[in-house]
Amino acid sequence: MNRILAINPGNTSTKIGLFEGNELINQEAIRHDKKDLEVFPNILDQLEFRSKAIGAFLRDNSIRTSDIDHFIGRGGLLKPLESGLYMVNEEMIGDLRSAKYGGHSSNLGALIAQRIASKYGKKAYILDPVCVDELEPLARITGHPEIHKVSAFHALNQKSVARRASTDIGRRYED
Numbered sequence: 001m002n003r004i005l006a007i008n009p010g011n012t013s014t015k016i017g018l019f020e021g022n023e024l025i026n027q028e029a030i031r032h033d034k035k036d037l038e039v040f041p042n043i044l045d046q047l048e049f050r051s052k053a054i055g056a057f058l059r060d061n062s063i064r065t066s067d068i069d070h071f072i073g074r075g076g077l078l079k080p081l082e083s084g085l086y087m088v089n090e091e092m093i094g095d096l097r098s099a100k101y102g103g104h105s106s107n108l109g110a111l112i113a114q115r116i117a118s119k120y121g122k123k124a125y126i127l128d129p130v131c132v133d134e135l136e137p138l139a140r141i142t143g144h145p146e147i148h149k150v151s152a153f154h155a156l157n158q159k160s161v162a163r164r165a166s167t168d169i170g171r172r173y174e175d
Contacts, residue, residue, distance in 0.1 A: 075129020
């Protein structure tokens with residue numbers, strides 16, 4: 001059974017979920033005191049701080065990182081993408097580090113997942129990132145040819161809830 005560590009950095013917390021297949025077996029919301037975060041000039045400077053907090057969670061719960069098969073970080077602000085699973089790559093890391101599409105705590109998700117995964121020769125991923133663009137062509141019309149509509153849809157939560165709801169009512173998500 002695959003073990004997956006999901007990492008979700010927020011403004012004042014880092015949420016972690018350890019899954020075996022689809023079953024959540026351990027979770028934690030690590031709260032970060034605002035005073036601790038204020039010492040960092042920007043969000044990316046929190047990378048080491050948050051990585052250490054995750055390491056402490058894993059040690060405190062006797063979870064061996066080498067036993068984790070997949071590391072998934074919350075997708076940050078990237079170029080518009082379709083929702084789905086993406087392997088963290090150098091271009092993505094560069095865009096997140098430079099905050100090319102904006103600075104946000106979610107930018108740390110892929111960076112932390114990559115940092116941990118690479119220590120064990122494993123891959124890191126993001127899923128349904130913040131930057132999802134799945135607008136239909138008609139929805140892009142603004143009424144003025146020089147004004148272009150840019151979509152930045154926070155798909156992770158919406159899609160998760162919609163998938164759960166579709167299962168509950170016996171319908172396919174796509175329908």
